[in-house]
Amino acid sequence: DAGVIQSPRHEVTEMGQEVTLRCKPISGHNSLFWYRQTMMRGLELLIYFNNNVPIDDSGMPEDRFSAKMPNASFSTLKIQPSEPRDSAVYFCASSLVGLAPEQFFGPGTRLTVL
Amino acid sequence: RKEVEQDPGPFNVPEGATVAFNCTYSNSASQSFFWYRQDCRKEPKLLMSVYSSGNEDGRFTAQLNRASQYISLLIRDSKLSDSATYLCVPLYNQGGKLIFGQGTELSVKP
Numbered sequence: 001d002a003g004v005i006q007s008p009r010h011e012v013t014e015m016g017q018e019v020t021l022r023c024k025p026i027s028g029h030n031s032l033f034w035y036r037q038t039m040m041r042g043l044e045l046l047i048y049f050n051n052n053v054p055i056d057d058s059g060m061p062e063d064r065f066s067a068k069m070p071n072a073s074f075s076t077l078k079i080q081p082s083e084p085r086d087s088a089v090y091f092c093a094s095s096l097v098g099l100a101p102e103q104f105f106g107p108g109t110r111l112t113v114l
Numbered sequence: 115r116k117e118v119e120q121d122p123g124p125f126n127v128p129e130g131a132t133v134a135f136n137c138t139y140s141n142s143a144s145q146s147f148f149w150y151r152q153d154c155r156k157e158p159k160l161l162m163s164v165y166s167s168g169n170e171d172g173r174f175t176a177q178l179n180r181a182s183q184y185i186s187l188l189i190r191d192s193k194l195s196d197s198a199t200y201l202c203v204p205l206y207n208q209g210g211k212l213i214f215g216q217g218t219e220l221s222v223k224p
Contacts (some may be wrong), residue, residue, distance in 0.1 A: 036161035041202070042214065042216045042217070048210065048211060055211075056209070056211065066167050086117070089155075091157055095210050097209060098208075101210050101212075102163055103160075103212060104158050105158050106157060107157055108157050
């Protein structure tokens with residue numbers, strides 16, 4: 001079975017550029033979560049969706065960050081414009097809320113903003 | 115008070131040792147709990163789910179004390195491959211939101 005798929009796996013960009021991270025959740029899961037992980041702050045929840053609807057975006061650091069989930073099999077996290085302090089590993093996870101709340105994580109996107 | 119508190123470690127133990135990690139959580143409404151392990155530069159992976167007072171899976175045992183809002187993970191006969199960071203994770207709400215602790219680092223030495 002395919003797990004959560006994220007792309008790209010690594011991204012290096014310059015300050016001010018737009019960055020788009022992509023995620024395909026596990027088929028059949030109804031919830032999707034975006035996290036960011038740094039050494040200083042650990043694993044932080046940015047936003048999550050239930051049935052493609054954003055439920056809680058209180059973790060999104062600022063307006064430069066936006067996330068969409070146009071359908072059950074795809075989500076994007078966009079940063080525009082990017083800044084060096086956005087450098088982190090971004091994880092996507094999915095789960096079947098209501099039956100099995102365990103979240104399964106993708107391999108992450110390692111973002112470096114120069 | 116932090117929502118989830120864990121001893122960051124590191125715990126340095128020899129192979130074959132028994133080691134226990136503790137975790138306290140602040141949300142008394144949390145009903146389900148999980149332990150994840152995370153290897154360096156990798157994604158967190160589910161180790162164990164705890165829905166009642168505890169769970170056991172091979173060398174791993176989790177115990178939950180709801181009255182004290184405390185959960186523990188015991189690893190028996192530790193292996194080199196157990197070296198990782200262990201994350202204590204309460205389920206925050208019915209929407210599936212999880213609250214991740216900062217993790218406890220374990221290093222198992224030969």
